[in-house]
Amino acid sequence: MKSIIKTGFIFIAVVISNLSCKKQLDDIKPQQSIDSDVALTTSTGVVNTLFGAYSTIAYGIPATAGTLGTLYGTNYNLIGELFVNTTDITWSGSFTSYRDINNKNATATNVNAANDWTAAYSAINICNNVEASIGVVDPSIKDQILGEARFIRGIVYFELIRFYAQPWTGGPSGTNSQAGVPLVLSPTTTIGNELNVSRNSVGEVYAQIIADLTSAESLLNETMDDGRATKYAAAAFLSRIYLAQEDWQKAATAANTVITSGHYRLVPAISQAFNNSSNSSEDIFAIQQNAQANAGTANSGLSTFYASMPGIGRGDVDINDSHLQIYETGDARGDLFYEGTGDKPGILRTSKWTDRFAVIPIVRLAEMHLTRAEANFRSGQQVGDLTPSQDINLIRGRSGLGGITITSVDQILLERRKELAFEGDLYNVIKRTRQDVGGKKYNDPKLIYPIPQFELDANPNLIQNPGY
Amino acid sequence: MKKRFTCFIPLLFLLNVIAFAQTRAITGKVTDAKDGSELPGVSIVVQEIPGLGTQTNASGSYSLSVPANAKNLVFRYISYQQKTVSITSTVINVKLESEQKQLSEVVVVGYGTQIRQNLTGSVAKVNSREIENQPVQSFESAIQGKAAGVVVSSGSGKVGQGIAIRVRGSSSVTAGNQPLYVVDGIPITSVSVGDAVNFDPSNPLADINPNDIESIEVLKDASASAIYGSRASNGVILITTKKGKSGKTVFTLDYFTGISKPAVKRDFLNSQQYVELFEEAAVNGGKYDFANDIENFGPAANEQEAIDAYTQYLEDNFDAFSAGTDWRNAVVNTNWQDEQFRSSAGNSQYEISATGGNEKTRFFTSGAYSNQEGILIQNAFKRISGRLNLDHSATDKLSLGVNLNLARSRNDRVANDNSFSTPGQLVALPPIQPVIDPSTNELSTTGPYYNGLIEARDAYFKTIVYRNISNAYASYKILPALNLRTEFGVDVLNQSEDGFQGRQTQGNPTGNGNYRTVTSLNYTSNTFLSYNTKFGEKHNLEAVGGFSYQKQDVKTSQVVGEGFPSDDFKNLASASDITFGSSFGTDEALVSYFARANYRFTDKYLVALSARYDGSSKFGANNRYGFFPAISAGWIISKEKFLSGAEWLSFLKLRAGYGYTGNSSILDFQSLALFGSSVYPNMPGYTPTQVENPDLKWEKTGSFDAGLEFGFFNNRLSGDFSYYNKQTKDLLLNVNVPATSGFATVLKNVGSLENKGLELTLNSQNFVGAFKWSTNFNISFNRNKVKDLDGQVILGTGRAPQRAIEGQPIGVFFTAKYAGVDPQNGDALYYLQDGTTTNDYNSAFRQVVGDSNPDFTGGFTNNFSYKNFDFNIFFQFVSGNDIYNGAGIYQSVNADFFDNQTSDQLNRWQKPGDITNVPQARFLQSNGTRTSSRWLSDGSYLRLKSASLGYTIPGRMVKNFFSSARVYVSGFNLLTFTNYNNGDPEVNTTTISNIDNGVDFYTAPQARTITFGVNLKF
Known part of the structure; x- marks a missing residue:
């Protein structure tokens, strides 16, 4: 009898304890992620999501960061140089994905083409989320937040169209029906066949970029904390886009807007424009880095590839000694080089990218002067209060050189090459001025990325670029 | 916390139930039924109390105290038939018949055990003897x-x-x-x-x-x-x-x-072979660069200039690698493979x-x-x-x-x-x-x-x-x-x-x-x-x-x-x-x-x-x-x-x-x-x-x-x-x-x-x-x-x-199928879909090449x-x-880059008519470097x-x-x-x-x- 009672107790205990265990399944929630409902239903949540876009365009997708560099923190500079800079640099690194770009024989499975594509569209999706949820943002910052989302979307589409499509042709009124990249303008919330988008034309993508950046310019504040988009960051990017379209008038106007804003001034010495821990006075838009958050120190990041100092950099981008010949005697910009002392020592390196945790300038005021000079010179008009020669001499003077008189556009482009060397600008210049690269034409199929093979596999509506 | 705790209440209940029992001592000897030899290490357990048991000593003897309620002893020994004997006296001598152990062995299954011959599922068993005393971590x-x-x-x-x-x-x-x-x-x-x-x-x-x-x-x-x-x-x-x-x-x-020690090592080039292969590769690299307008080191006026540029680049690097030692005469010959062990x-x-x-x-x-x-x-x-x-x-x-x-x-x-x-x-x-x-x-x-x-x-x-x-x-x-x-x-x-x-x-x-x-x-x-x-x-x-x-x-x-x-x-x-x-x-x-x-x-x-x-x-x-x-x-x-x-x-x-x-x-x-x-x-x-x-x-x-x-x-x-x-x-x-x-x-x-x-x-x-x-x-x-x-x-x-x-x-491995080397020019070849070959990797047919x-x-x-x-x-x-x-x-890529190469790369193509699987050594020109079945x-x-x-x-x-x-x-x-x-x-x-x-x-x-x-x- 006693044992029956005991047995009864045990069974009751079993049943009770089991019911309590069952409830625990529902109590288990993620500890370091939040549900999308939480993320996008508060003003702070939407702002934080926007901040995620800044992180993505700087360092790539968090989960894959540290594999190979992407976007502004690495590739928008480095890949551009490798594609077109046959004279000034030699790639001596072991990453075949970079070497193939350098040798113009990349394949459709190129890892950089894949990473840059994925990260760019990840940033775009974030911007689309922010735009779609803008209604919950505190009215006092709503315009700024929407402006930033459109700014990031606009500039990322511009980078995509630069690297995955043939350049703009036909001047400001060109139609440009050649294949661009797919325009995705709404957030992804479910997975279905509607995601199988097609490539829009280059003309359509440019129109979207201009619409985004123009809207951003009108929405954004004049100044913000370092790293965040402003009205003038939008204008500066617009000047790049108009230059690419050979719309000289608008390019000069956009550049002039930035120059005359009064918010930026050239740093006294060119060397002060780089390796800073915060924006310099001439940074219009710059990627922020510090010891905790950066584009990478092992397999990614600009200093990783360009630098060769003890413990810093892989020394993968060798600067050819012949490059120094383009600088006149006394040009401070010709001193922005050093002989490597880290990996692969003894080889010439650029001093622009030596600090792993420093700000990476994306648009500097110097570029605006160079752009205004070129646009004004080409259009024969004068937007702003300086002549092309005066704009150029401002830049030359800062680096200790005397004035010159501009009589040809090549002079301006040479000055641009010296000023913006190894900052990723050369790619744009080569494409818009239609210069040959080695033995290849500016629009050679191998001078742009392939559409990544995995993307073609996942989306039957996409068409590969010729040559891949 | 309270909820969690209640999950384990049954354990506490069981721990409260305790009583006592009487015991008696059993002794005996276990021998082989065939030759009468004493069997040491035979496991003896009380059937009713599986945890209770002993083993025979070196002379086959055992002694075991069992509680009053114990009815049967089970004798188990590797390669012998299991035997169950009822406890009828205090001396129990047992003869065991040799047998294949597999069928009667006890197999652990989820939440219990079973006798192997009664299993209806597939269970593999590995015994302690096969796991013990090996130089493994797990x-x-x-x-x-x-x-x-x-x-x-x-x-x-x-x-x-x-x-x-x-x-x-x-x-x-x-x-x-x-x-x-x-x-x-x-x-x-x-x-x-x-x-x-x-x-x-x-x-x-x-x-x-x-x-x-x-x-x-x-x-x-x-x-x-x-x-x-x-x-x-x-x-x-x-x-x-x-x-x-x-x-x-x-x-x-x-x-x-x-x-x-390592079970297997590989063969890599020594210094003399390395220098020889790479010097050859630099010359070929320069020629190829000039012929194809690659201009890796800027434009060259003629082929020799391109070759010189490549050789110069190579030798500048060799000077650096060798840390100033005379690499031309292989003064240093490091076996880096040995250094890793x-x-x-x-x-x-x-x-x-x-x-x-x-x-x-x-x-x-x-x-x-x-x-x-x-x-x-x-x-x-x-x-x-x-x-x-x-x-x-x-x-x-x-x-x-x-x-x-x-x-x-x-x-x-x-x-x-x-x-x-x-x-x-x-x-x-x-x-x-x-x-x-x-x-x-x-x-x-x-x-x-x-x-x-x-x-x-x-x-x-x-x-x-x-x-x-x-x-x-x-x-x-x-x-x-x-x-x-x-x-x-x-x-x-x-x-x-x-x-x-x-x-x-x-x-x-x-x-x-x-x-x-x-x-x-x-x-x-x-x-x-x-x-x-x-x-x-x-x-x-x-x-x-x-x-x-x-x-x-x-x-x-x-x-x-x-x-x-x-x-x-x-x-x-x-x-x-x-x-x-x-x-x-x-x-x-x-x-x-x-x-x-x-x-x-x-x-x-x-x-x-x-x-x-x-x-x-x-x-x-x-x-x-x-x-x-x-x-x-x-x-x-x-x-x-x-x-x-x-x-x-x-x-x-x-x-x-x-x-x-x-x-x-x-x-x-x-x-x-x-x-x-x-x-x-x-x-x-x-x-x-x-x-x-x-x-x-x-x-x-x-x-x-x-x-x-x-x-x-x-x-x-x-x-x-x-x-x-x-x-x-x-x-x-x-x-x-x-x-x-x-x-x-x-x-x-x-x-x-x-x-x-x-x-x-x-x-x-x-x-x-x-x-x-x-x-x-x-x-x-x-x-x-x-x-x-x-x-x-x-x-x-x-x-x-x-x-x-x-x-x-x-x-499966899915990539271009390597077709060896063109005997005419040393180019790496890949198969096209129709089974013919090409030296253009991008047009190669990607297929399942292995598993x-x-x-x-x-x-x-x-x-x-x-x-x-x-x-x-x-x-x-x-x-x-x-x-x-x-x-x-x-490492096996015919001296395309500075990495030391495996010795088999010495079989590279060198002149028209050479039949080999290793393409011409062509420094920096990616000849056969692409992912393939190579x-x-x-x-x-x-x-x-x-x-x-x-x-x-x-x-x-x-x-x-x-x-x-x-x-x-x-x-x-x-x-x-x-x-x-x-x-x-x-x-x-x-x-x-x-x-x-x-x-x-x-x-x-x-x-x-x-x-x-x-x-x-x-």
């Missing part, structure tokens, strides 16, 4: 090749790393394919919790001392494993630790020591254990220290462990006990193969680079890559684990046939990873410190009733039913810092900059109900039903619960009358079963739309990480198993022949989505795959008597096929072009003994799998995995000191027979992967080890 290595259908692959010769196990093939493309591990009834943490970015997976199973293991059972088919339901698709491995045996306390001392890696293991007790309380306790150096410099594994297994019979109804295990292991690790700093990548350095730079007298830093010897000197990465795998149980006999058992187990895994890199290491100008900790608490309670009865003469029913609750909480934290004042300061307290700091937590819970019934009719016809109902926190509310039933039946044909005249046939059983199992080895919270955190200076933010899928559910495998178990000639020859067919559907698949959506993949239940196979196990007693020779052979054939992936291709993420594609086995899955695998053991000598030799084999040398694009080879091998010669010192010589003493010498990986000539065929750089298997990437070969040991009992 028991999985010791069962490689020992059980049919269980494929064990240790990724490399690094010590302490994770080991891949496949039970009857890979059942999933995205979710895990590793089996569930259960120690003494409690599922344990078996997946690496270590730093997965920079290092190979660590192995939580290495915290278990293999010598503590009594047996390992592998539940292979659904009828055996469905009682583990949602986690059983990949098989279940049950580990049973040694239990105490009552009687005189027996002490055992085990000691062995040995040395290891220790000149001799030592190992030793000490263990003392004791077992004993009385009829009420039995114990087994052990303490062990194992110290094993890896063959790679810096790589080492040490473990100190202790165990106490205690069983107590409180009354004739209540028994209880604990299994306590504490271990500390320390693994000195080297970075994964994908790192410049890892010793394996030293082979990339040119032979003209001196180890010591004469100008600095320091390790040279002049090569094209980081000198990993600096890492070995100035950096460390220690993984230290404190582990407690313990459980307590109470068992109460409610009625003679009805037993209630409740058990509670914890697995506490506390792992710290302490790393430091000095200021001369790559990328750490001010030093780098890294400290990561993981605390995993994994606890389980099982409560179940078992019912075991015979009704009538012919019916026998065994049933078990109960429930289980398991929860795992994992918390990790990591801090990384830089800015150390000097290399003498290694703790993060001295770091001026904290560059990374994070903590992370996740948890999961599983609530389960399970039941099984085994019915036997006249001991000839067997039927079993089992089922489990699992609820998991991993899935969305829509599909949180899953049901996993199985049914099986067996027919012992040899017991039928019509075969009673067949003297030659000792045993014949046919069995078949079908059931469902699941797989939930995915990350937590995959069904939710989540935003993770992102970092940016002063702008911490969110980024979307996954899209919602509320319908996410279990991956389900329906598996059919049929087997024929047989014994011939008085069971001198016995075996098992099985066929299985596992169909997995609703795959938990990372489906590729267009990245334009902002996501690359989403986890969905899409697609199906299958594994079909045959397994044959044969055991033969070739000679019995004074000279004994027995043979065990097993062979398994598995055919994996991915049937449906919704039309998509799942790419691997490793160093080889691997993928999962419909209609092919998982992980990393073996056609068959197995093992072959021979045991000999004569008088006091015993000899054991074990071969293991794998056949039909391909291996891809992922480092081929750097680096794919057949990886089949037959390996003399172990051989051991032992001598048992005759009792009279040692009896004053020991009851028995054995000395032995053993060798491991002594010989390898293979056509694979790129190093060791037993490697995989990703260690544990679904798709990326069979890839070498500077991977360390297995160790060849010789050990000398003694085993003393007293």
Whole structure:
């Protein structure tokens, strides 16, 4: 009898304890992620999501960061140089994905083409989320937040169209029906066949970029904390886009807007424009880095590839000694080089990218002067209060050189090459001025990325670029 | 907390029920029925109290105190028939008949045990003898090749790393394919919790001392494993630790020591060959550059100018690499391969254990220290462990006990193969680079890559684990046939990873410190009733039913810092900059109900039903619960009358079963739309990480198993022949989505795959008597096929072009097919779709060129003994799998870049008409460097995995000191027979992967080890 009672107790205990265990399944929630409902239903949540876009365009997708560099923190500079800079640099690194770009024989499975594509569209999706949820943002910052989302979307589409499509042709009124990249303008919330988008034309993508950046310019504040988009960051990017379209008038106007804003001034010495821990006075838009958050120190990041100092950099981008010949005697910009002392020592390196945790300038005021000079010179008009020669001499003077008189556009482009060397600008210049690269034409199929093979596999509506 | 606590109330109830009983002493002698020889070490247990027993001593005698209610004694001895004798007097002498052990042995199954001949499912068993005293870190290595259908692959010769196990093939493309591990009834943490970015997976199973293991059972088919339901698709491995045996306390001392060297080395170029090949390559590179307007070094006016530019570039670099030494005359000739290995890696293991007790309380306790150096410099594994297994019979109804295990292991690790700093990548350095730079007298830093010897000197990465795998149980006999058992187990895994890199290491100008900790608490309670009865003469029913609750909480934290004042300061307290700091937590819970019934009719016809109902926190509310039933039946044909005249046939059983199992080895919270955190200076933010899928559910495998178990000639020859067919559907698949959506993949239940196979196990007693020779052979054939992936291709993420594609086995190599070299111009050629060749890689036809899955695998053991000598030799084999040398694009690529090349590259094409497989050496021109089948080879091998010669010192010589003493010498990986000539065929750089298997990437070969040991009992 006693044992029956005991047995009864045990069974009751079993049943009770089991019911309590069952409830625990529902109590288990993620500890370091939040549900999308939480993320996008508060003003702070939407702002934080926007901040995620800044992180993505700087360092790539968090989960894959540290594999190979992407976007502004690495590739928008480095890949551009490798594609077109046959004279000034030699790639001596072991990453075949970079070497193939350098040798113009990349394949459709190129890892950089894949990473840059994925990260760019990840940033775009974030911007689309922010735009779609803008209604919950505190009215006092709503315009700024929407402006930033459109700014990031606009500039990322511009980078995509630069690297995955043939350049703009036909001047400001060109139609440009050649294949661009797919325009995705709404957030992804479910997975279905509607995601199988097609490539829009280059003309359509440019129109979207201009619409985004123009809207951003009108929405954004004049100044913000370092790293965040402003009205003038939008204008500066617009000047790049108009230059690419050979719309000289608008390019000069956009550049002039930035120059005359009064918010930026050239740093006294060119060397002060780089390796800073915060924006310099001439940074219009710059990627922020510090010891905790950066584009990478092992397999990614600009200093990783360009630098060769003890413990810093892989020394993968060798600067050819012949490059120094383009600088006149006394040009401070010709001193922005050093002989490597880290990996692969003894080889010439650029001093622009030596600090792993420093700000990476994306648009500097110097570029605006160079752009205004070129646009004004080409259009024969004068937007702003300086002549092309005066704009150029401002830049030359800062680096200790005397004035010159501009009589040809090549002079301006040479000055641009010296000023913006190894900052990723050369790619744009080569494409818009239609210069040959080695033995290849500016629009050679191998001078742009392939559409990544995995993307073609996942989306039957996409068409590969010729040559891949 | 209160809720959690109530889950374990049943345990407390049982502990309260206590009573006492009377005892009497039984003595006797056990002899061989045939020749009357005394049998030492025979196990004797009281049938009614399975935990109560003893062993015969050297003269075959025993004594045992048994309680009044004990009715029968069971005598068991290896190779002899089990005998049950009723206790009718205080002296019981027993003669045992020799027999094939297999059929009557007790096999551990989920929540109980069964006699092998009554099994209706497929269970492989490996006994302690095959696991003990080997120079391995964890028991999985010791069962490689020992059980049919269980494929064990240790990724490399690094010590302490994770080991891949496949039970009857890979059942999933995205979710895990590793089996569930259960120690003494409690599922344990078996997946690496270590730093997965920079290092190979660590192995939580290495915290278990293999010598503590009594047996390992592998539940292979659904009828055996469905009682583990949602986690059983990949098989279940049950580990049973040694239990105490009552009687005189027996002490055992085990000691062995040995040395290891790499089992296989490769041939690389020496300095003279290196210079010759690269000078030739530079000339060809210049010519090619000029002819094709590449202008790598700017425009050239003529061909010679281009050649000069290339040669200049090469020689400038050689001047640098050689650190000013005369490379033209090969003054320096460094064998970098030798630099990556220790000149001799030592190992030793000490263990003392004791077992004993009385009829009420039995114990087994052990303490062990194992110290094993890896063959790679810096790589080492040490473990100190202790165990106490205690069983107590409180009354004739209540028994209880604990299994306590504490271990500390320390693994000195080297970075994964994908790192410049890892010793394996030293082979990339040119032979003209001196180890010591004469100008600095320091390790040279002049090569094209980081000198990993600096890492070995100035950096460390220690993984230290404190582990407690313990459980307590109470068992109460409610009625003679009805037993209630409740058990509670914890697995506490506390792992710290302490790393430091000095200021001369790559990328750490001010030093780098890294400290990561993981605390995993994994606890389980099982409560179940078992019912075991015979009704009538012919019916026998065994049933078990109960429930289980398991929860795992994992918390990790990591801090990384830089800015150390000097290399003498290694703790993060001295770091001026904290560059990374994070903590992370996740948890999961599983609530389960399970039941099984085994019915036997006249001991000839067997039927079993089992089922489990699992609820998991991993899935969305829509599909949180899953049901996993199985049914099986067996027919012992040899017991039928019509075969009673067949003297030659000792045993014949046919069995078949079908059931469902699941797989939930995915990350937590995959069904939710989540935003993770992102970092940016002063702008911490969110980024979307996954899209919602509320319908996410279990991956389900329906598996059919049929087997024929047989014994011939008085069971001198016995075996098992099985066929299985596992169909997995609703795959938990990372489906590729267009990245334009902002996501690359989403986890969905899409697609199906299958594994079909045959397994044959044969055991033969070739000679019995004074000279004994027995043979065990097993062979398994598995055919994996991915049937449906919704039309998509799942790419691997490793160093080889691997993928999962419909209609092919998982992980096939899919790339351009290399067609050798154009005899006219030395260009690398690839096949087009029509079978013709091209030198344009981009137009090459991408196709399946190989398969990393073996056609068959197995093992072959021979045991000999004569008088006091015993000899054991074990071969293991794998056949039909391909291996891809992922480092081929750097090291076997006709001098395309500065990496030292394998010697076979000397066979490069040099002049028109040359017939070779190695293209013209063309520096920097990517001639044949593209991913292709060029680096794919057949990886089949037959390996003399172990051989051991032992001598048992005759009792009279040692009896004053020991009851028995054995000395032995053993060798491991002594010989390898293979056509694979790129190093060791037993490697995989990703260690544990679904798709990326069979890839070498500077991977360390297995160790060849010789050990000398003694085993003393007293």
